[in-house]
Amino acid sequence: MTVKSSISLTDQQDAFARRLVAEGRYSSLSAVIQQGLELLRRDFEASDALRALLEQRRKEPSLSFEELERLVKDDLAKDRGDLGLDA
Template sequence: MSVKSSISLTEQQDAFARSLVENGRYSSLSSVLQQGLELLRQKTETEMAETEALRELIQRRLNGPMLSDDAMGAAVDDMIERKRRALRVEP
């Protein structure tokens, strides 16, 4: 089912949409706008999914084991030392 809707475009948007139709990329201005809205819907859904995944990751990290400042410092120092040895870099 389609719904008729009145919209306003800038001159640049109108010219661009009409050029897509004139060049045969789309059959009508409606098709151009429908495709644009579909892309925006997909982008919005992707962003929402990514945001939710980040929230879940942050929550897992917050609920997971934590290192004290001293333990984290020691772990970083150890990692740096391993990298120095692997790359044969003098401190």
């Protein structure tokens, strides 16, 4: 379904949108606005997903710097051993 809306643009926004149409990047001013709204929607969804992930991670137990450093060193030593390099 398509809904017709009336919007106001600044002179700069209008000129930019018309240039995109004139260059053949979009078929119409409506297509430019639709793409802009789609990008904005995706940005909001990505921000919401990131926010939820960060909240989830805050609730999980975390490692101290010393624990993390030990894990990294152990992994590096294992990788070096797997590759036959001196530890």
